[in-house]
Amino acid sequence: MPIGRDEAALPQTIAEAREAAEECRACPLWEPATQTVFGKGPDDAPVIFVGEQPGDQEDIAGEPFIGPAGKVFDQALAAAGIDRRQAYVTNAVKHFKFEPRGKRRIHAKPTMGEVKICRWWLNQERRLVRPKLIVALGATAAAAVLGKTVTIKATRSTLIDVDADTRLLVTVHPSYILRLPDAAAKARETEAFEADMALVLRTV
Numbered sequence: 069m070p071i072g073r074d075e076a077a078l079p080q081t082i083a084e085a086r087e088a089a090e091e092c093r094a095c096p097l098w099e100p101a102t103q104t105v106f107g108k109g110p111d112d113a114p115v116i117f118v119g120e121q122p123g124d125q126e127d128i129a130g131e132p133f134i135g136p137a138g139k140v141f142d143q144a145l146a147a148a149g150i151d152r153r154q155a156y157v158t159n160a161v162k163h164f165k166f167e168p169r170g171k172r173r174i175h176a177k178p179t180m181g182e183v184k185i186c187r188w189w190l191n192q193e194r195r196l197v198r199p200k201l202i203v204a205l206g207a208t209a210a211a212a213v214l215g216k217t218v219t220i221k222a223t224r225s226t227l228i229d230v231d232a233d234t235r236l237l238v239t240v241h242p243s244y245i246l247r248l249p250d251a252a253a254k255a256r257e258t259e260a261f262e263a264d265m266a267l268v269l270r271t272v
């Protein structure tokens with residue numbers, strides 16, 4: 069019997085979870101997407117970074133955070149001295165949700181219902197990787213980890229206990245920095261994001 073979203077047959081490894089998630093049909097997002105984009109990184113990583121959902125490039129490549137937001141993320145990690153290869157990187161929602169516009173596919177925000185459905189996979193990743201720290205990149209990721217809506221303003225840069233062994237750090241999504249039109253605001257927010265990444269390094 070294939071391992072799926074069945075409490076009686078929980079995946080035993082990240083590789084099993086990844087394989088099972090390829091067949092996930094629990095919400096309609098799988099259909100227009102190219103593929104499931106599952107988390108990537110060591111299955112004993114001390115930290116899990118959680119984004120919102122794969123973007124256009126991630127959907128095609130099948131890997132999280134390799135497009136423009138991934139570049140901002142990589143730069144902040146490098147500035148803080150974090151080796152991404154030692155982290156597990158995933159998303160709250162594992163399929164790209166988009167609106168077709170001509171030849172382009174425009175990112176569409178997942179609903180809380182979709183986040184809740186996909187949370188099953190995030191919970192498997194948390195159970196199997198057992199990280200010391202989870203970093204929520206943006207409000208959707210924070211909601212997926214906590215199971216309730218929170219604001220970035222109220223939660224950012226503080227360490228929140230989520231269970232006996234795991235803490236959560238909420239920060240902004242790298243796309244937020246990308247979208248800032250003003251160079252000064254961009255520089256200020258980049259610095260704040262890098263400071264959060266430095267806190268990650270001090271925590272794990």
Ligand code: URA
Pocket residue numbers: 119120121122123126131132133134135137138159243
């Ligand atoms: N944005 C995300 O939240 N995740 C990705 O993997 C890429 C862009």
